[in-house]
Amino acid sequence: MSEHYQGIFLIVSMVIFMSTCLSMLIFSRFSMRRIERKMVQEGLELPRWDGWGGYRVYFYASSILWRRKPEKMPFVNAEATRRLATKTDWYLALWYWVSGVFFLLCGVIFAIFIDK
Numbered sequence: 001m002s003e004h005y006q007g008i009f010l011i012v013s014m015v016i017f018m019s020t021c022l023s024m025l026i027f028s029r030f031s032m033r034r035i036e037r038k039m040v041q042e043g044l045e046l047p048r049w050d051g052w053g054g055y056r057v058y059f060y061a062s063s064i065l066w067r068r069k070p071e072k073m074p075f076v077n078a079e080a081t082r083r084l085a086t087k088t089d090w091y092l093a094l095w096y097w098v099s100g101v102f103f104l105l106c107g108v109i110f111a112i113f114i115d116k
Helices: 003-041 054-065 078-084 087-113
Strands: none
Touching (some): 054 078
């Protein structure tokens, strides 16, 4: 990869990385917090197996976006999450997933083409 393309790739990768971090922060602070508050009001048990919620962000976003059977999502209450999620939560989960996939894709491209 030439110097010119490496610079462009670095800038694009940094923008995607910032988008991924921002989407994770916004989704966890707005969507997850609201959904978990409603779950507590309904008397449902919250998943607290990861402490602050790092991996739960992925599972909450996955349960909102993908219509899998609840027994295939054992780490969060997928049925309650889908029921309590709003359209805004769906868009935030989509932003989190898309930016995460593009971030991983940048890593793969970097690993393949960096010294060629």
